[in-house]
Structure formats: C-alpha cells, structure tokens
Amino acid sequence: MKKRVADIIIETLVELGVKDCFSVVGGGSMHLDNALGLNDDMNVVFHHHEQACAMAAEGYAKTSGNIAAVCVTSGPGATNTLTGVMGAWVDSVPMFVMSGQIRYEVSVAKTGLPLRFRGNQEFDIIGSVKNMTKYAKMVTDPLSIKNEINKAVKTAISGRRGPVWLDIPLDIQNAMVNEEDLYPVEEIKEEPTIKEEEFNNLIEMISNAKRPVIIGGNGIANSGNLGLFREFAKKLGIPVVASAIAADVLYDDYDLYYGISGFIGPRTGNFILQNADFILTLGTSLGFKTTGYTQEKFAVNAKIVMVDCDEYEVRKPGVRVDYFIHSELKNFFNYCLPKIKHVNVPNEWIDYCNKLKNRFTPFEATEGLSADDRVCSYMFWKRFEEHEPDDSIAALGNNTGISSKLQIGIKHENSRVIANNNCGSMGYDLPAAIGSAVASKKEVICVTGDGSIMMNLQELQTIKHYNLPVKVVIFSNDGYNAFRQTCKNFFSGFNVGCDAESGVSFPSFEKVADTFGYGYKCCHSNGELDECLDWLFSQEGQVILEVEQRLDDPITPKVMSRINDKGEFVTPSIEDMYPFIDEEEYKSLMIGDING
Missing domain, CATH: 3.40.50.1220 (TPP-binding domain)
Incomplete structure (x- = not known):
C-alpha cells in the first residue's frame, strides 16, 4: 500500500525518538503540517513567529539532552528561523529543521540557472543555512526520504552536536510511495572515542x-x-x-x-x-x-x-x-x-x-547596598537562591541582570540554567522557556530584560494558550543597559537608540500582563525582594514580576584593561580582575609565577 511522504517523515521522526515539534504553519509546508496534525505520537507546539520555534527547540534540547523538530514554511517562514538556528550552531545544540518549498518541478533548483526565484515565496534556504548546519539538503527524490531523515537526525546528535535542515518541496511532501521501495538507510560514521x-x-x-x-x-x-x-x-x-x-x-x-x-x-x-x-x-x-x-x-x-x-x-x-x-x-x-x-x-x-x-564571593556587588535602592541584579539572584525550589529551571534572556546569574551558577544539584551562551540574541527568553517547559514538564522561571522580551513578546500568548508552567521576571532598566554603558565608556555618555530620550521606549508591563492574562507585581527596591519572590513562587499559573533594576548595575568582578607604568593599555590575565585586590594579597595567592 502506498503512503504519503509527509506521513513517512513524521513517522520516521517518532521512530528516531523525536516526539516534540515547534511550528508555524504555511502553504509551502501544508502536507507536513497536515501530517503533524494527524500523528498522535508527535506533540506540536504552534508559535507566533518562526524564530521562536527554533529557539524553543534549543531550549528543549538544553533542558532534556534530546532533539526536537522545527517545521516552517518556505521563504520568509524559513528565513525567520535563522537566528535561532545560528544560536544552536554556535552552542553545539541538536535541532532538526524541515521547511516547505514550492514544487520542485517549477523551482529554480530544477532549472539549474542562477535565478533569484520563480514561484511564490521561493528562496534557496539551503544555500543560506549551509554555514550554520551540520547537514543541509533539499530532498528531490521521494524514495530517499527515510534515509535522509535518518541521516539528518543521527548527524545532529552525533559527534559535535548541531542543527540540521531538510528543505522539502510540496510535490515531494505529497508524493505517494511504496515503503518497500524506499532506499535503505545508510550507516553514520562512528563517533571518536578515547583509546x-x-x-x-x-x-x-x-x-x-x-x-x-x-x-x-x-x-x-x-x-x-x-x-x-x-x-x-x-x-x-x-x-x-x-x-x-x-x-x-x-x-x-x-x-x-x-x-x-x-x-x-x-x-x-x-x-x-x-x-x-x-x-x-x-x-x-x-x-x-x-x-x-x-x-x-x-x-x-x-x-x-x-x-x-x-x-x-x-x-x-x-x-x-x-x-x-x-x-x-x-x-x-x-x-x-x-x-x-x-x-x-x-x-x-x-x-x-x-x-x-x-x-571570595560572586556577590561582591551586594556589599553596602541600600534597601531603598533600585534592585541590584546580584542581590536579586542572592535572594532568588533562598526562595527557589531545589529543582528550579531558569531560562535566561539577554540583559545585564542575566550576566550576574552566569557568574553565580546554581546552588542546588537539580537546578538548571538555560541560556544561549555564544549567540546571545535578545528575544531568546520566552521561546527558550517554552522549549524547557515542554521538555521538563516542570515550572520554568523565565528571567529577562525589558529590551530582550520585546523581541518575542508575542510568545506570551503561546505560553498562555498551552497553559505552560512559565513565570516571567523582567529586569526593567528603561532601555538597553549594556549599550548605555558602551555609550558612557566610549562616547562620553552620548546615547543612541538605547533609552526613551535616544529613541527606544517600552510599554507598561502591567498593561502587557493584563492584556495576555498574566498576574503582575512590581519590585521597586532591594528591600522588597523577599516579599516579591515569595509572591512569584507561590502563584498559580502565569505571572510577570517586573524588577526595577538599578541603571548602573555593573558586572563585577571582571577582567578589565588597565594602564601600565609606561602609559600603555594592557589586558591582564584572568585572575587579575577589577575591582583590583590589594597587590600584596594578590601576590600571596599566586603559587607560581604567572609570567612563567
């Protein structure tokens, strides 16, 4: 009996252990979308932006160690995923992406000519993703589909992990084939091992x-x-x-x-x-x-x-x-x-x-703080540790308040921190929290900044629609604090595009919370942290805790260039951090000569 290629794709993914998919539907992927809906063994979360699909798949993999699928349509649907795929590439995270494409018979690829496009929303996505995937291919032979799915998934999870991408034209998706005619599955090269x-x-x-x-x-x-x-x-x-x-x-x-x-x-x-x-x-x-x-x-x-x-x-x-x-x-x-x-x-x-x-303590910045001051991120995380459950999951966006958590680490054995370490895209927060919640089926605390959350704000609705156990903390610092510090350090405080006065403003997050049906509370000062964190962890359902972060919230300690005796800027080695400790103490802590 003949079977549709789209159905074989989803069945093969399930056989390989890929049982969760993040998707935005579209005409170019309609048979894939239909097959996803028909297969009861595949759980699908539908997002409001394709970038969020890829970032959710990354958060899923980082939480569980398993690979998830991403399904998007052709053209803009495919290109919208690229930042998320890049994040998985530089962090070595497995991800299986399948995109729809116009019919192969009328595509540019079929002509062999250097045309820009022929069909509606046609784009050579494989040419764009080859440098950020381990394997990328347009499937043009329906009989090769089972082998291609196997090859792609196994490539993604073997060796140095990373994303893979299959572009599947509409006529291939909808082709009817006898399963006994499918090409045999090739063996993947063995992974290296210690001798x-x-x-x-x-x-x-x-x-x-x-x-x-x-x-x-x-x-x-x-x-x-x-x-x-x-x-x-x-x-x-x-x-x-x-x-x-x-x-x-x-x-x-x-x-x-x-x-x-x-x-x-x-x-x-x-x-x-x-x-x-x-x-x-x-x-x-x-x-x-x-x-x-x-x-x-x-x-x-x-x-x-x-x-x-x-x-x-x-x-x-x-x-x-x-x-x-x-x-x-x-x-x-x-x-x-x-x-x-x-x-x-x-x-x-x-x-x-x-x-x-x-x-030494990672909480140096908390010394001498006033309870009435806007919140220091280090103080937030210090108090967070005292309130969080032993198995908490924190999914982080990108904000100066997040850097402090990446210095501090975790207190409890079963806690996790989900962050994109090498891409560092704003907007990673909510999608990653979605993926983490789907993978763990546990409460996830999404911690981000006012600038970062705006990049994928629409995913608040995805969380609400699927009733995912995600709570959101927003560090509010009236703009892009990291770039504001850049303007201060390099351009004498002349701000560009980083706060309301220089071109970027933010909505009332209390109104945002109300719009999406989230509970809301605002923490105005260090002294309110315990009360607000008690509220955060005790609430049922989705909530937003806005934290008014101090505007001069520095990352400390850190390696910082200094001027030597000759008036030259020099970058010290990693143990010689700013704020610099007493020279005598520094010398007493060095067992060997740092200069060799």
Whole structure:
C-alpha cells in the first residue's frame, strides 16, 4: 500500500525518538503540517513567529539532552528561523529543521540557472543555512526520504552536536510511495572515542599532578552528558571549575566545586586555573570567554589535556594544549568510569582551593547596598537562591541582570540554567522557556530584560494558550543597559537608540500582563525582594514580576584593561580582575609565577 511522504517523515521522526515539534504553519509546508496534525505520537507546539520555534527547540534540547523538530514554511517562514538556528550552531545544540518549498518541478533548483526565484515565496534556504548546519539538503527524490531523515537526525546528535535542515518541496511532501521501495538507510560514521593508551597516559598525568583541576564546559549539558560528567568528577575526586558561563555544570553544595571561570569571573575559579599544574578540559574549547584575550597568560604553569570530538578546536591559534584526546564525551565517560579510581590530591591544594572559596564571593556587588535602592541584579539572584525550589529551571534572556546569574551558577544539584551562551540574541527568553517547559514538564522561571522580551513578546500568548508552567521576571532598566554603558565608556555618555530620550521606549508591563492574562507585581527596591519572590513562587499559573533594576548595575568582578607604568593599555590575565585586590594579597595567592 502506498503512503504519503509527509506521513513517512513524521513517522520516521517518532521512530528516531523525536516526539516534540515547534511550528508555524504555511502553504509551502501544508502536507507536513497536515501530517503533524494527524500523528498522535508527535506533540506540536504552534508559535507566533518562526524564530521562536527554533529557539524553543534549543531550549528543549538544553533542558532534556534530546532533539526536537522545527517545521516552517518556505521563504520568509524559513528565513525567520535563522537566528535561532545560528544560536544552536554556535552552542553545539541538536535541532532538526524541515521547511516547505514550492514544487520542485517549477523551482529554480530544477532549472539549474542562477535565478533569484520563480514561484511564490521561493528562496534557496539551503544555500543560506549551509554555514550554520551540520547537514543541509533539499530532498528531490521521494524514495530517499527515510534515509535522509535518518541521516539528518543521527548527524545532529552525533559527534559535535548541531542543527540540521531538510528543505522539502510540496510535490515531494505529497508524493505517494511504496515503503518497500524506499532506499535503505545508510550507516553514520562512528563517533571518536578515547583509546587505551590515551587513557593510561591521562591517568598517569593526573596521578603525578600536585595541583590538578577539571574544567567543565557547556558542551557537557548540551551533549546530554551532565549526569555522566558529575559521576566522573565525583569518582575522580579532584577540584572542578566551570568554563565561562557554564552555569549549571556543578552546584555550590558540591564540596570540590569552585565556581565559574573566565573574563567575568568570579575570582575563585580563575585563581585556581592560574595556579594549577594540570588541567583536564571537558566540554569546552577554551575560548576567549574562559581564557581571556591574552591567551598566552592562561594557565602557564599547567599541563593542559583537552578532550573534544572536534579535532579542529585544538588547532586554533592562541590555545596551548599539551595533550589532545579525540573523543565524544559520552564515549569518553563510558570508557573511563569503570576504570578510574579516586585520586589522592595533596591536602595543600585542596586547602588552597577552599581558602579562595571562603575568601571570595560572586556577590561582591551586594556589599553596602541600600534597601531603598533600585534592585541590584546580584542581590536579586542572592535572594532568588533562598526562595527557589531545589529543582528550579531558569531560562535566561539577554540583559545585564542575566550576566550576574552566569557568574553565580546554581546552588542546588537539580537546578538548571538555560541560556544561549555564544549567540546571545535578545528575544531568546520566552521561546527558550517554552522549549524547557515542554521538555521538563516542570515550572520554568523565565528571567529577562525589558529590551530582550520585546523581541518575542508575542510568545506570551503561546505560553498562555498551552497553559505552560512559565513565570516571567523582567529586569526593567528603561532601555538597553549594556549599550548605555558602551555609550558612557566610549562616547562620553552620548546615547543612541538605547533609552526613551535616544529613541527606544517600552510599554507598561502591567498593561502587557493584563492584556495576555498574566498576574503582575512590581519590585521597586532591594528591600522588597523577599516579599516579591515569595509572591512569584507561590502563584498559580502565569505571572510577570517586573524588577526595577538599578541603571548602573555593573558586572563585577571582571577582567578589565588597565594602564601600565609606561602609559600603555594592557589586558591582564584572568585572575587579575577589577575591582583590583590589594597587590600584596594578590601576590600571596599566586603559587607560581604567572609570567612563567
């Protein structure tokens, strides 16, 4: 019996474990849309903008470790997804995108000519997405469909994960085929794994180290290996530091975890890295956010071992790696866990790490605050930790108040932080929260800024329509605070397009909440935080908590250039952060010579 290709597509996705899809319907994808609606095993969330579909799929994957589908129509429907796909690409997050397209028989692709378009809403989307996907193809042979779906999904979730895209013309979607005539499914190349000799060398290096540390990065959670990493770290028993903005790799309650590192700190992790004699990197490519821009000053006393499934990362200029293990993380952990034993780390090193942990806090900015002042984001997160449940999920937008959370990390073992780390698009917040709520089926706190939420404000209705357990916190700072700081630092405070006086204004969020049927409360000062957070976590249904953020809410501590004795601007290494600590104390905390 013959079957429609569109139905085979959805059935194959379900067989491969893809059971959630984020979509905006359209004429170019009508058979795909129809097939989605007919298949009871596929859950579909329909959005009000295609960008939100892709960002929701990213939030879904980051929360669950599983891949979701995105279905959009041709032309503008496809191009609207691009920022979300870019975010998944740079953060190595799996995503399966299928777009509709005009009939292949009347398409530009069929002619082979360099035409711009022929049909209505026709656009060569594959040409646009090839540099932000692991696999991208227009399907032109209906008999290849099962193989193409398998190849795309397995490519997305294997090795270094990432988005894939299939463009499916209308006549291919609606083609009727005998399933026995479908082409066989090709095998995907095996993922790299650690070799016995590499494992033995690694254990020898760890055992000989006096000051060992693990750097855990965002690739751990993004590849679905958070549980395996934590088991590995605890079994090995050496200190752990997270790479820059890897906020939920480990949690404060774990004794040997010393926080996040990188150019926005905080200080403890940076001092540990700069004084280590052995560093094992897992799930991080040692980018500038972790090493700082003066990479030649990074961990000069340490032997660095990198485990990565992408062999090109070790070849990039500026990064010194002494030993490279080409392995996918899951394979690495599964090989190592049965073999590794607890390492006897010198007490002096553990004492040093604990001394730093007790000396420095990520909440430096909360010292000396007035209860009557507008809210400091660090104070918000400090109080947030005291009110949140042990398994809270925070989906973050992009705002200066979010950067502080990415410094602070998580307190509880089962908490999660969902953020786009390398794209940093405004508007990520609500869609990511939707994806996270669909994946976890738990309450999600979406925390964002007034500028960011405006980019996908319409998704408040998606949350309401599906009655998703999402609560929203909006840091309100009357504009684009980060760019306002840029104007202050570089252009003597001459503002452009960042507040009402320079061209950008915002609505009453109380009225916005009322329009979408959300509860509303406003927190005006530090002193009101406990009351407002009590309200936030006690409410049933969707609510908006607006937080009036201080306008001069700085990110602190952070790596900042300074003027040397010769009057030259120099960028210090990552442990030498602003506000600068006393020189004598700084020297006392450096075990080795930072200049090598």
